[in-house]
Amino acid sequence: MKMSTYEILCCPVCKGDLTLKTDKKVILESGEEDVIEGTLRCGSCGVDYPISEGIPDLLPRDRDGIVSG
Template sequence: MKKDLMDILACPVCKGNLILNVVEENEEEVISGTLYCPVCKEHYPIDEGIPNLLPPDLRN
């Protein structure tokens, strides 16, 4: 996931701002980590550079 996507990403539940927590990154993008919504107190995983922004009740 490119970090500049943070300018357009929003929480899928409340449409609030997300906070990026990076676990692994390279010079181009975030490889793994989470996107956190402080309003909903929900974490959305980033795995292999792909953010999973499905609402919590729709994830596996």
């Protein structure tokens, strides 16, 4: 997930701000950071959304990590 993408993301449930915890990242030729593994956390809901292989999983879920729906 490119950092430019992170800047426009919000929580899919409450539209709150997400904070980023990066576990693995690379720097692209353009100089932009690309997050490969990590977590996006909604401060309002307290829900974590994983980033795996550079793809954020923003499916709505509860605080226990169970996908809603």
